[in-house]
Amino acid sequence: MTRSVGPSADRTPVESADVCVIGAGPAGGLIADRLAADHEVVVLEAGPRFDPADRIERQERAIRPAFDRPDVWDVGGDRDAHSNGGEWFYPLNHARVKGIGGSTLHWQGMVVRLHEDDFNSGSERGVGPDWPIEYADLRPHYAAAERELGVAGADDNPYAPPREQPHPMPAFSPSYSDSLFAEACEELGIDMHSVPNARNSEAYDDRSACVGYGTCQPVCPSGAKYDATVHVDRAERKGATVLDRAPVEYLDHDAERVTAAVYATPDGTQHRQTAEAFVVACGGVETPRLLLLSESSQYPEGLANSSGLVGSFFMDHLFAGMGGLLDEPTRQNHVGFLTSGCDQFYDEADEETGPFKLEFFNYDGPSPVTMALTGDDWGDALLERIRADYGNHIGMGALVEQLPREESRVALDPDRTDHRGNPVPEINWTVGDRALRTIERANEIQREILEELGVDIGWQVGPENTGPAYHHMGTTRMGEDPEESVVDAELRTHDLGNCWIASSSVFPTAGAMNPTLTIAALALRAADSVAAALH
């Protein structure tokens, strides 16, 4: 059911709801879509419903230097207040979007499956826990997720886990700079392959093919890049009710079940949404925060937290990169997505070195538009500078796994509250030496490739200046033992029989692959579990 939009829209609870989904990102959207046809579903989203007609203006914000990344999707202010208490600073509001669509509104759109060993890190690599499921358990859900999101890819990656059918769309062609890298990689015996994109290489699912705006991250004006508004809208068409600007403040409960999601509306009114089943799908930070905010005399340490591990094991992927100048044109910044990568070294991971994947950039160095808006010159001098500085940049990136560490955690900050007076999340992020060693290893290979190519190396992101890839994971981990984990293999909380968590927060280990396809696959698996429980 589509209710009117605006501050005074009807945001009263839905009577006789079967399922209450909290969070309208990809996990919440997919589950709502799967269940809406046969069940009364209500989705509660803290952020707004953005008008698709505004995307061009948001793109201008993405380009113009007056605006920071959080400004593009109106992140920030008291609603999104947070604090950092850890060894490493975490720029949380650069790393998320609140609203219908969630962080897929600003994501890059890379959709890769975890490798088989990622599900068995403890047994195969000697570090971290094993997941309670295998790659084979998730494989059909991966395929379904690829169809749902719309993935353009090719079966040309000899290092990828086994798949049963082609990607829904053909892969994007390799870039011109990929062809430059290919010569160097061939000399070195390094294999390049395409990377799967949740971005239409041809019209798909009533959305257009990519038209090359070049601002994929943080905004795609054409809608060719998948975002979760696709599934939230579809769920509404099937009968789900979606309430925006309705932040859930806590989950009411008895000893065994969640009884209501208590949420606020823009006018300050508090409501109780009851349901038979609840799905918390608020990402790796707000999910543990909501559980901790739901503490009670029954559960004084927070809901679903008999293990004491809600909020612990906060992880992100670390970035490693290198680049410089080549003495020939490299044709960067025509598009904002990647077309080639290298997973050759991924499964060499062991106790000492983590998995990592390599990326070949199509947007290294400044774009002419950005240069024009940030210089101290104009006229002929500006054009001369652009011509001198644009065109020869080339670079590589890598994503690196960090291990789960109990002290790396999301907690509540007792000294700071949000716009509703609720304690804000405190990010205590620590990384660990294995990830730093892995960054060094990724840098070694990047240097080898760039030197073979003849690049004058000008920048490096290594262990000393690395940062997060904005993939929040691990804070309500999945496992078989209720004393060692928060949810079971079906993503149902060990403590409460009618509460599921669909999020990267359930990842026991991170792997080094962008997490959204795994989030989507797990969400589809969880949707089956919720549906079975309702029957």
Next chain:
Amino acid sequence: MELTRRDAAAALAAIGATGGVALGADRVRDSGDGASASDEGADPITDEQVRASLVAVARVVYPEEVSGVEAFVNGFLDGRLTGDPHARALRETVAEVDGIARSWYDAPIAALSAETRDRLLRELGADTAEEDPDGTTAERVRYYVVNELLLALYASPTGGELAGIENPQGYPGGAESYARGPR
């Protein structure tokens, strides 16, 4: 290299009519301490004067080798002057620049020589200022005047071609050129 109304339409398609500031304009303007031209009692300015002023500034901030500037800027402004609140702030800032030109050089900016226009913009600090829609005069002139025009140019196909890129960021020039080699 000639700019055309097609380039102007492409620039508008790339960055829209209302401007990125429109989404949060009330918040931005309410929270800042920068006074608008109307706050300071600047004389009202007609759209014709806005157009003439921005064409004159464009002839300074655009490279010599582009032609067709007047038609391009006017075509671009056909869109940018229709959407509030960006258009309102654009008018106010141009009015402020024009008022300063009259005060310092006894003529509107459109009537100044190219050399004086260039000097005026630099004296205002618009060359070294970082753009800010709610900042100081220099920062607002950088945002609503100088960068407004530079964004229009370098997000257009002809501006991209000048810079050496057929599909500049912000322009939906298709998903093919990235795969082609240099010509």
